[in-house]
Amino acid sequence: MRVDFTKMHGLGNDFVVIDHRAHESVAIDRALAAALADRHTGIGCDQLIVLEAARDEDEDADFRMRIWNVDGGEVEACGNASRAVALFHGAQARVATAGGIIAVTPERGGAAVAMGKPRFGWEDIPLDYAMDSSALPLSWGPLEQPFAVNVGNPHVVFFVDDIEAVDLATLGPEIEHDPVFPEGINVGIASVEARDYISLRVWERGAGLTRACGTGACAALVAAAERGLTERTATVNLPGGRLTISYGEDGAIVMRGPAVESFRGSFDPSAFGAA
Incomplete structure (x- = not known):
């Protein structure tokens, strides 16, 4: 067969x-x-x-x-x-x-x-204990205070000036397997280039560095909009190409791409x- x-x-x-x-x-x-x-x-x-x-x-x-x-x-x-x-x-x-x-x-x-719709509760991510998911009081090397969100699966998003300057191949698995994330975590490194444009790299839980991560793009836009860094619709540029993510006033996320x-x-x- x-x-x-x-x-x-x-x-x-x-x-x-x-x-x-x-x-x-x-x-x-x-x-x-x-x-x-x-x-x-x-x-x-x-x-x-x-x-x-x-x-x-x-x-x-x-x-x-x-x-x-x-x-x-x-x-x-x-x-x-x-x-x-x-x-x-x-x-x-x-x-x-x-x-x-x-x-x-x-x-x-x-x-x-x-x-x-995204979920922000610490128990929804989930985290090992209660903390502010909009700015986790945690750091790994140069990366600190990520935004944590569940968009169907769990993500943390770090905002940096230069996504290429971050050694994500080393820091990604360290963060993914940190005990603070009992079910593991997807790790995004984002740079806001304009109010409607985000550059992003993702270390994907269970997969490693990927050319693109759709839920990672959703998490990055939600995190950026919630922090007031972008509008609620933006282009997210990943190594493999671009996605358009919208985060409605009602909280609903829509992703468009090839x-x-x-x-x-x-x-x-x-x-x-x-x-």
Whole structure:
């Protein structure tokens, strides 16, 4: 038996998409997800995306999206993957994720994704103990007082003058695994270039440095707007390209950006140790 997949990406953040909405062709676990994501011996991707039929508790969702990082860990949300799924599905849809319901709309060259509303409570991030999430009284080397927010998954955003001057490859994993973040954390380094333009690099929980992070872009805009550094709509420039993020007066976040199908293929699960 072979399993069909579609390889996709959003600004270079790449995914293997498997459609299990009609039937499950192979059981996905941590080991198989990591094996498929391996760029040397697998298909290669930042995240494995599996589409499933909606569950009874999915609040009228059309289907469910599950996400595994390159390390095999399952996570709550992925903004770039959401745009890829919009392109894959080809129509408006309400999509259930572990981080909540999102709404996807294909657009020319990409998609718009209604990401829901951010959460700021220390227990929603979550943090190990209560503190002001708008300026955590913490520091790691030259980085200090980040803004913490949950936009479907947890992020801290540090504002700096020059994002390229930060050794994110060293500081990223240190921050990600700090015990103050019991479920780990995504780490953003942002520079506000103008009231409507942010430059951003992200160390992604379970994946490392990425060319783009959609939820990271949402977190950066929310943090900047809440601190009064930007307007509520801005372009976020990442190494892989640009996203447009809007943070409405009602608190709703909308992300717009490109998505691309790269190729389609199939694999034999037994080649990766699956039964």
